[in-house]
Amino acid sequence: MAVSELLSGKLLYEFRTIGAMVEIYCRAHHPLKPSKGVCVSCQEFLTYAETRLDRCPYGQGKPTCNKCPVHCYKPHMKQKAREIMLYSGPRMLLPHPIMAIKHLLAERQPAPGKPPEGVSNRHLRKLS
Ligand code: SF4
């Protein structure tokens, strides 16, 4: 399971869900990875996703990144996220049923408005 020392609450749960999806994706696409964990490039993506979650201006109330009007990911990371979700989303139900259902429910929530300019969740930490 993906471990984070930066995140808590909903952000940590989302990071673990992303971690589970990355593991499924990496196992199928990068078979030469070390026996434990994910390959270097997938780990790089996970570290990037962790930082984005930590800095998400919506904080604990964040929408699913898929519907976010900010789209804070760099284009190539956004593309990798899309590939991982497309491949692993349908394959999550058996190994991680609760995560899969929560993810599907989050995807059905309406897109939020844009947050105020320059806001980071760091200012919300004390509230969460
Ligand atoms: S700003 Fe949007 S894309 Fe970036 S982490 Fe938050 S919800 Fe996801």
Ligand SMILES: [Zn+2]
């Ligand atoms: Zn990989």
